[in-house]
Amino acid sequence: MACGVRVTRDSTNYENRKSYQVLMANQRKVAVLIGSLRRESFTRKVANALIKLAPPSVVLEIVDIGGVSLYNQDLEPSAPRDWLAPRDKLRAADAVLFATPEYNRSVPGVLKNAIDVASRPKESNAFNGKPGAVISVSPGVLSGFGANHHLRQMLVFLNVPTMQQPEAYIGGAAKLFDESGNLTNDSTRQFLQNFVDSFARWIELILAGNR
């Protein structure tokens, strides 16, 4: 599939319409995990910007992890109901995007817990073989580097082929959005556009290799 091709959604041109239909039929589902439950989360705002910027070959959908109860291996024989939806959504996805803040130089517990839940039972690890990408977000200057790389360490074990470049560390996040949560910084928008376009190409590359 030509995932780098831009096809306008409202075109009346036959060839363009046909290409659009082919694109839609092959559209990749990307599950988005966000490591913040905060109402005004900068990380969620970045994820929302990526959803808007995504090319037509991918559709990004946030998986709600706020209600996922703490992982306890004893509960596996009769898994809590709140573990099932995130597991199912991640298993059904073609790819996974991890958007994380940094807590104490690592990944917030809410995201780690959701990853633990969805990675088990081990033989049905929801992440296995799925192309992934990581973006970290912080109001600080270090841009969540520690969380980004702790997450990447987990993804090795989870067998997630993770996009290496462009790396994505979004710093100074408090200055990037207006009061309605819209991205106002042009260079960040360009960076995020390149990031999500690159991820769409990465997804095709990995899925082609998995066939």
Ligand SMILES: Cc1cc2nc3c(=O)[nH]c(=O)nc-3n(C[C@H](O)[C@H](O)[C@H](O)COP(=O)(O)O)c2cc1C
């Ligand atoms: C428990 C806790 C630990 C934090 N540790 C870090 C940290 O290690 N590095 C950092 O850049 N910011 C840290 N922060 C500040 C967060 O980056 C900031 O609260 C940010 O807004 C959280 O992301 P969000 O806006 O997506 O919720 C911490 C915040 C909390 C509540």
